[in-house]
Amino acid sequence: xxEMGVFLLATQAMAAPGELLNLALNAGAIAPEGAVLxxxxxxxxxxxxxxxxxxxxxxxxxxAGLGTALVxxxxxxxxxxEPSFLGAFxxxxxxxxxRAVVALSTLLSLLISWRYAEQSGAPIGxxxxxxxxxxxxxxxxxGSTDLVSVFVSLETLSVASYLLAGxxxxxxxxxxxxxxxxxxxxxxxxxxxxxxxxxxxLSGTTSLxxxxxxxxxxxxxxxxxxxxxxxxxxxxxxxxxxxxQWTPDVYEGSPTPVVAFxxxxxxxxxxxxxxxxLVGCFGAFDTQWKLLFTVLAVLSMTLGNVVALAQTSxxxxxxxxxxxxxxxxxxxxxxxxxxxxxxMVLYMAAYLFMNLGAFAxxxxxxxxxxxxxxxxxxxxxxxxxxxxxxxxxCLLSLGGIPPMLGFFGKIYLFFAGWADHQYLLVVVxxxxxxxxxxxxxxxxxxxxVKEPKEASDVVKSYPSIQWSTIGMPPLRIALVGxxxxxxxxxxxxxxxxxxxxxxxxxxxLLQEAIALGSQRSIG
Amino acid sequence: MTIATSTELICFLVLGxxxxxxxxxxxxxxxxxxxAFLLGGVFMAVAGxxxxxxxxxxxxxxxLVYVGAVNVLILFAIMLVNKREDLKxxxxxxxxxLLSGGVCAGLFVLFFRVVITTPWAVPxxxxxxxxxxxRIGEHLFTDYLLPFELASVLLLMAMIGAIVLARxxxxxxDVGTGDAVNQGLIEKARTPLLxxxxxx
Amino acid sequence: MLESxxxxxxLQAYLLLAAMLFCIGVWGLINSRNAVRVLMSIELMLxxxxxxxxxxxxxxxxxxxxxxxxAVFVIxxxxxxxxxxxxxxxxxxxxxxxxDMERFNLLRW
Numbered sequence: 002x003x004e005m006g007v008f009l010l011a012t013q014a015m016a017a018p019g020e021l022l023n024l025a026l027n028a029g030a031i032a033p034e035g036a037v038l039x040x041x042x043x044x045x046x047x048x049x050x051x052x053x054x055x056x057x058x059x060x061x062x063x064x065a066g067l068g069t070a071l072v073x074x075x076x077x078x079x080x081x082x083e084p085s086f087l088g089a090f091x092x093x094x095x096x097x098x099x100r101a102v103v104a105l106s107t108l109l110s111l112l113i114s115w116r117y118a119e120q121s122g123a124p125i126g127x128x129x130x131x132x133x134x135x136x137x138x139x140x141x142x143x144g145s146t147d148l149v150s151v152f153v154s155l156e157t158l159s160v161a162s163y164l165l166a167g168x169x170x171x172x173x174x175x176x177x178x179x180x181x182x183x184x185x186x187x188x189x190x191x192x193x194x195x196x197x198x199x200x201x202x203l204s205g206t207t208s209l210x211x212x213x214x215x216x217x218x219x220x221x222x223x224x225x226x227x228x229x230x231x232x233x234x235x236x237x238x239x240x241x242x243x244x245x246q247w248t249p250d251v252y253e254g255s256p257t258p259v260v261a262f263x264x265x266x267x268x269x270x271x272x273x274x275x276x277x278x279l280v281g282c283f284g285a286f287d288t289q290w291k292l293l294f295t296v297l298a299v300l301s302m303t304l305g306n307v308v309a310l311a312q313t314s315x316x317x318x319x320x321x322x323x324x325x326x327x328x329x330x331x332x333x334x335x336x337x338x339x340x341x342x343x344x345m346v347l348y349m350a351a352y353l354f355m356n357l358g359a360f361a362x363x364x365x366x367x368x369x370x371x372x373x374x375x376x377x378x379x380x381x382x383x384x385x386x387x388x389x390x391x392x393x394x395c396l397l398s399l400g401g402i403p404p405m406l407g408f409f410g411k412i413y414l415f416f417a418g419w420a421d422h423q424y425l426l427v428v429v430x431x432x433x434x435x436x437x438x439x440x441x442x443x444x445x446x447x448x449x450v451k452e453p454k455e456a457s458d459v460v461k462s463y464p465s466i467q468w469s470t471i472g473m474p475p476l477r478i479a480l481v482g483x484x485x486x487x488x489x490x491x492x493x494x495x496x497x498x499x500x501x502x503x504x505x506x507x508x509x510l511l512q513e514a515i516a517l518g519s520q521r522s523i524g
Numbered sequence: 525m526t527i528a529t530s531t532e533l534i535c536f537l538v539l540g541x542x543x544x545x546x547x548x549x550x551x552x553x554x555x556x557x558x559x560a561f562l563l564g565g566v567f568m569a570v571a572g573x574x575x576x577x578x579x580x581x582x583x584x585x586x587x588l589v590y591v592g593a594v595n596v597l598i599l600f601a602i603m604l605v606n607k608r609e610d611l612k613x614x615x616x617x618x619x620x621x622l623l624s625g626g627v628c629a630g631l632f633v634l635f636f637r638v639v640i641t642t643p644w645a646v647p648x649x650x651x652x653x654x655x656x657x658x659r660i661g662e663h664l665f666t667d668y669l670l671p672f673e674l675a676s677v678l679l680l681m682a683m684i685g686a687i688v689l690a691r692x693x694x695x696x697x698d699v700g701t702g703d704a705v706n707q708g709l710i711e712k713a714r715t716p717l718l719x720x721x722x723x724x
Numbered sequence: 725m726l727e728s729x730x731x732x733x734x735l736q737a738y739l740l741l742a743a744m745l746f747c748i749g750v751w752g753l754i755n756s757r758n759a760v761r762v763l764m765s766i767e768l769m770l771x772x773x774x775x776x777x778x779x780x781x782x783x784x785x786x787x788x789x790x791x792x793x794x795a796v797f798v799i800x801x802x803x804x805x806x807x808x809x810x811x812x813x814x815x816x817x818x819x820x821x822x823x824d825m826e827r828f829n830l831l832r833w
Contacts, residue, residue, distance in 0.1 A: 173819035176812060206790070471699075584779075593803055652787035659789055667778065
């Protein structure tokens with residue numbers, strides 16, 4: 002692979018940093034992040050003018066920044082590949098795809114959060130700035146190719162997430178969720194760092210590429226130990242069982258728009274990190290990490306979907322369901338084939354729309370009623386057909402009912418798994434999908450089937466529907482947009498398939514792993 | 525054995541003992557204030573180890589940031605939340621502690637074995653010695669430029685966020701509508717959260 | 725200043741010291757009931773990581789000392805994390821008036 006050769010040369014040339022000052026940084030690769038950064042700073046400056054000005058100007062600034070970032074990302078697609086920042090960052094198609102998912106999830110989370118933040122008296126300017134900082138960290142994490150930049154961007158994402166989780170500071174639950182998230186997250190970061198320091202000691206370098214080569218030549222027990230450490234942190238970030246314990250608590254306690262971002266944006270960044278670290282760096286331990294991930298995937302799908310059955314809180318149910326969904330995505334990771342990786346990317350994109358659509362409905366319901374108990378949704382279709390329709394479509398899609406977007410994502414994942422002989426994973430996936438359909442349908446049944454007199458007290462005293470309040474129109478746009486994409490995207494999913502396939506085709510890292518895997522299966 | 529090397533060995537042993545005993549004190553002592561001061565001692569001893577490794581810049585940063593900022597911050601926090609609390613005894617606590625102690629000891633044995641058996645690439649190239657500070661600066665502005673710039677965003681965001689969370693006041697009115705804010709907006713109506721039943 | 729860092733003290737001694745510090749930190753993390761002490765334990769673990777990085781940097785990396793740069797980043801991030809942690813702790817203490825981990829149980833595990 003010629004690009005790889007150039008990359009290696011650059012890595013070796015790094016022996017004398019003083020002589021490299023005349024080399025191009027190729028900083029254009031992080032132009033999208035630059036747009037996000039500018040939006041973040043502008044948000045902070047506008048916020049100085051007071052809350053009124055912030056409420057008026059912060060939303061358009063954020064839309065402009067994230068929109069620019071998405072346009073710039075689209076322009077980078079299939080661009081010639083050159084490592085930027087002397088090997089700290091690589092804008093391959095994989096990175097671009099995941100960065101787009103992250104940026105889009107932030108945009109949608111922001112659209113649905115204005116009304117919520119204002120109504121609860123949280124300062125909006127700082128909220129948007131911290132969320133944009135988290136986006137910045139997550140986007141850079143997707144493309145980092147160096148242990149130090151992986152660590153710093155991971156921590157930017159994490160620290161911002163802790164702050165956002167605790168943003169409702171008068172609510173003890175929110176603070177408690179933040180404290181738990183912080184303690185568990187910092188411990189996970191320390192464990193990751195210990196693994197990273199061992200990798201540095203083994204290979205004498207911090208570049209993931211060079212570490213991968215060093216591990217190939219000398220796989221020692223210590224390397225296996227550092228694999229376990231690094232893998233634990235990755236599993237924490239994507240909330241795989243048994244590293245999931247923080248998820249239900251943090252999801253239940255945090256402000257709902259923040260949960261929307263955490264469940265999609267943060268998770269997408271975690272999967273990008275998993276691909277970079279495991280596929281790019283631990284190629285020498287291919288069988289070992291695949292075995293570990295098979296176990297994690299089976300546990301996640303089983304526990305996530307089974308425990309979700311017993312939940313009474315909507316947010317908590319979606320937390321467990323997101324654990325199960327992460328298990329499905331891991332099937333693609335374990336396959337390691339072209340189809341497997343493409344299915345991962347496709348499913349993350351589908352998950353973005355259906356999950357955020359569901360969260361938009363939940364937020365709208367809780368703004369109007371102040372409740373998130375599943376039983377309070379009883380009889381809702383009489384009072385609010387929009388929420389009922391939107392939530393039903395999104396939940397059906399999450400459950401994988403045709404012809405929704407989620408069905409095609411899931412079927413693609415299962416096909417990829419079956420073609421790669423991962424029979425156990427596919428069977429567990431199918432069975433737990435059926436389980437998940439059961440609890441998704443029971444919510445829909447609660448909303449639709451109940452007679453008017455059986456409706457919950459909350460629904461009986463439902464307020465009249467108003468869309469004119471400031472912050473409501475963006476919420477409606479996000480809700481309708483997500484639901485439309487979820488419903489129609491399934492039928493028109495061909496462009497998405499092509500997009501996911503070209504994301505994999507344009508990523509040398511994945512192509513190398515695929516070629517290696519197919520050689521192994523032939524030989 | 526020259527004087528330099530034996531001094532190095534003695535320094536290492538003394539600093540190592542301080543680190544291990546101090547950190548044991550941090551996790552074992554009953555009074556949290558003693559723990560905080562011992563933590564400062566551990567940080568200083570670690571800075572001493574960095575000096576032994578010829579890393580004067582990082583040693584200075586360790587003293588300034590860890591002892592000067594983090595440790596003082598922790599002490600402030602202890603003073604601010606310093607209410608004498610009689611912790612309720614928990615059943616099976618000693619067993620839990622022993623069990624986790626066993627797990628940690630097992631982890632250490634694993635590390636020990638792996639560290640001893642791994643063939644390290646020592647002795648590596650000659651160490652840089654006094655030029656280290658300059659070299660760190662070169663690194664920060666060449667191959668570690670991206671994390672360096674990102675760290676500035678991280679610090680800015682942490683500062684703003686910490687201020688927002690730690691300050692006492694919140695907005696009283698909804699900026700959009702002018703109504704009173706509703707901090708109990710979400711799922712708080714039924715469960716009175718701030719009343720802890722175990723509080724007397 | 726001592727001239728040779730790869731003198732009498734072997735690399736393994738530093739690594740074992742770091743491993744011991746890390747294990748003590750893990751123990752404190754699991755067993756502390758005071759939230760502030762949990763934060764301290766995390767700082768101990770991060771210091772163990774730093775000792776590892778510095779030792780590798782000095783013994784293996786020659787004059788490149790990437791480990792030292794890595795350690796500088798770890799120190800920076802640890803400071804930010806501690807500040808955020810204590811801010812969250814204060815905001816929680818205002819609501820609950822306790823720092824006992826066993827009583828932070830509004831959300832069940």
